[in-house]
Amino acid sequence: MRKFSFLILPFIFSLPIDAKTYTEEEFLKKVNEEVKKKIDLIKTKSVSELTKELLDKEEKLKIKEMELQKQQDEIKVSGDEITKKYAEFAEKQKKIIGCMNRNDDESKSRIGQLVEMISNMKPDKAAEVLSVQEPEIAVQILQMTDAKKASKIFNFMDKEISAKLQKQYLLMKK
Numbered sequence: 001m002r003k004f005s006f007l008i009l010p011f012i013f014s015l016p017i018d019a020k021t022y023t024e025e026e027f028l029k030k031v032n033e034e035v036k037k038k039i040d041l042i043k044t045k046s047v048s049e050l051t052k053e054l055l056d057k058e059e060k061l062k063i064k065e066m067e068l069q070k071q072q073d074e075i076k077v078s079g080d081e082i083t084k085k086y087a088e089f090a091e092k093q094k095k096i097i098g099c100m101n102r103n104d105d106e107s108k109s110r111i112g113q114l115v116e117m118i119s120n121m122k123p124d125k126a127a128e129v130l131s132v133q134e135p136e137i138a139v140q141i142l143q144m145t146d147a148k149k150a151s152k153i154f155n156f157m158d159k160e161i162s163a164k165l166q167k168q169y170l171l172m173k174k
Helices: 024-044 047-119 123-131 135-144 147-156 159-173
Strands: 003-007 019-023
Touching: 019 024, 047 123, 047 135, 123 135, 123 147, 135 147, 135 159, 147 159
Parallel strands: none
Antiparallel strands: 003 019
């Protein structure tokens, strides 16, 4: 005797959802019983009652469709807003990066001018100017200056300032 295991769906049959094992005969008997119950239920109802049920279900489906359409419209609007905000963000980011690049270029240009100015000074005067300059700027200037000229400038500086700048100079070279 063969056994069948079926999940009987509640919207087809009015049984709770659970898997049961039936023989083929038991299964067919159970199916026939459920079909007979459904047919008897339909027979007892009038055509007007059945029509009313169908219309109610149709109305509920229309309401659900409208709700789904509304949700889809809201999602589309949200997506459009996100796209717009992303474009605005990208534009602002582009402007900020442009400003940063422009500032870097201007800074390099000013450092280049200072390098040219320091290169044309005597080492003792250049040492005086660089000694009072911010260490980062002084190191950048010395880095772009000819190595022989930079060593002469270091020799004219106060030993403590010279040591600090040389240490930063070496760290920048790495």
